[in-house]
Amino acid sequence: MLATLALAFGWYGDATQMGWFFTQAALVTFGGAYAVLPFVIETAVETYGWATAPQMIDGLALGETTPGPLIMFVAFVGFVGGWTRPVFADAFASAAFCASVATFFTFLPSFLFILAGGPLVERTRDDLKLMAPLTAITAAVVGVIANLMVFFALHVFWPHAAEGQRFAGGFDAASFAIAVACAAALVSKKLDVIPVIAASGAAGLALWAMGLQPAL
Numbered sequence: 001m002l003a004t005l006a007l008a009f010g011w012y013g014d015a016t017q018m019g020w021f022f023t024q025a026a027l028v029t030f031g032g033a034y035a036v037l038p039f040v041i042e043t044a045v046e047t048y049g050w051a052t053a054p055q056m057i058d059g060l061a062l063g064e065t066t067p068g069p070l071i072m073f074v075a076f077v078g079f080v081g082g083w084t085r086p087v088f089a090d091a092f093a094s095a096a097f098c099a100s101v102a103t104f105f106t107f108l109p110s111f112l113f114i115l116a117g118g119p120l121v122e123r124t125r126d127d128l129k130l131m132a133p134l135t136a137i138t139a140a141v142v143g144v145i146a147n148l149m150v151f152f153a154l155h156v157f158w159p160h161a162a163e164g165q166r167f168a169g170g171f172d173a174a175s176f177a178i179a180v181a182c183a184a185a186l187v188s189k190k191l192d193v194i195p196v197i198a199a200s201g202a203a204g205l206a207l208w209a210m211g212l213q214p215a216l
Contacts, residue, residue, distance in 0.1 A: 001108075005101070015087045017048060018078055018098055019105045025074075026109040034145045036070060040077060041151065050081030053155045060152065064197070071103060078102025153179070174207050 002023070005016040021043060025036055037060070044050045051059070059076035063069035082098025083091050156175050182200050185191045 001104070009087055013087060014048070014050070014081060014085050015098055015101055018050075018081065018101050021048070022074055022078075022102050022105040023109060026106050034148060035141045037073065038144055038148045038151065040074060041148075044077050044081065048081070050085065051077055053151075054159065055080055057152060057155060071106060074102045074106045075099045175204070178203050 002016065002019050005013070005019050009015045011017075025040055025043075041053075041056050045053055045056060056077075059073050059080070060069075062076055063072040066072050076099075078101060079095045079099035081102075082095035086094035087098065088094040156179075157172050158170070159172055159175075178200050182196050185196050185199075186193065
């Protein structure tokens with residue numbers, strides 16, 4: 001499949017690079033969706049320019065409001081990349097094609113791992129020698145997720161800051177206040193996540209409707 005894309009679009013074509021990149025993302029990342037997202041965001045935004053940081057925030061919101069956050073997110077990245085840098089004359093056809101490429105190549109390594117490595121994983125389930133490496137991976141994943149949180153916080157609280165001037169461009173006090181209120185509700189009040197997300201979304205929508213919260 002990757003060879004077919006290379007023949008059709010060239011190795012450095014966006015569709016081919018999406019296939020190659022999302023294969024790597026699925027192969028070399030551990031810890032679930034939130035461990036993969038920083039790698040996807042950094043490469044898609046800074047290396048290839050398929051999307052912008054505000055669009056990545058939109059993609060994460062889309063993923064969190066639908067089942068399967070990772071696959072929704074990579075499909076969103078593929079769609080936006082195909083739309084902004086079309087590989088066909090029609091932008092929508094290009095976006096849909098690139099979203100399909102991103103989805104297919106994200107799933108492909110998983111199926112290979114399941115078919116080839118499933119029996120091995122079952123045999124090593126109770127192997128104590130693997131506990132130390134898995135513990136180290138868990139710690140690394142926590143750090144990666146914290147990095148993702150910082151990335152999004154910076155782009156939400158300073159939405160108009162230029163690269164290299166992260167704390168410039170105006171501080172969004174309304175977004176910060178909503179974030180603090182949500183953190184307090186989740187940590188101190190032990191409220192369920194879904195009502196907190198719904199309430200924060202409603203607050204942001206209300207501020208936007210009143211002209212107090214500009215769109216990103």
